[in-house]
Amino acid sequence: MTSFLGEFELKLDAKKRLMLPANLKKQLEDTDRFVLNRAFDKCLNLYPYHVWQEVDAELTKLNSFVKKERDFVRFVRGGATEIQLDAQGRFIMPSRLMSYANITSDIILSGNGSLIEVWDRDTYDSMLSIDPEDFSNLAEEVMVKYEKEELFEFDESIVVPIMRR
Template sequence: MTHFLGEYEATIDSKGRFLLPAGFKKQLPEGENRFVISRGFEKCLTLYPQKSWEPLIAKISQLNDFDPKVREFRRQFLGGATEVELDTAGRMLLPATLKEFAGLSKDIILVAALDKIEIWDADKYKKLFEDFSPEAFSILAKDVMADGSPENWRV
């Protein structure tokens, strides 16, 4: 499975396309050019390489249809999910409804998120860090990474 690193700036053209940054292209498995793009958990989009999407869908398809939370999750998570492919120039078309959901303007930032890539409006992404102090990050890191065992406190 691919694990991405980095964040890259890109620009959406007048037709709603952006060029997948070379830094991410280099990290893709050979020949991987098909993706699924969907709504992110925040006001961003999430771009999954096909190989990352397939096991996720397999897991989701096994959830209990009789549970209303499952149905609500599927609607939220899968609604708007669209297969996209890189064209010969390495560009990708953003579906208009997803672009609107994330409030994407011309300037975007693509951010590594382990096996997927988040697509953010550049101004919104930069604001995330302006509003987040080093102290708040330290507390978040402790809350997320520490499970109470001292041997797990070290990175």
């Protein structure tokens, strides 16, 4: 499975097209079909099509009779737009999605595991403007929690502590 890495500064052209940088294209494993969609943090997610299919399968499991689940599915699927790269590795940014993410011209693409985040540059810079000490505290809180969860193995409903060295 592809795990996208890197941060790339780009500009939309006059026709609202975005060209994927060569270093990012190398990570695509011959994929030119994507789904572009709203994300939670005023950015967009660019999913390789096979990854989107996995996300969509999980959405299908939610209960449409529960309002919160229905609203969540509507938000995630609502802006989903299939994207096909042209011969130069470009695609047109849909206006509604651009508006949602406050994208005008300057863009940051950020590899984030199985997807690529598409940010307005100013929004991205603002999101990253965290004080180093605050970031350190956040890292400690998140990673210590993760470490605590890893302390136990579950085997047939028996919890066995793992010895750490």
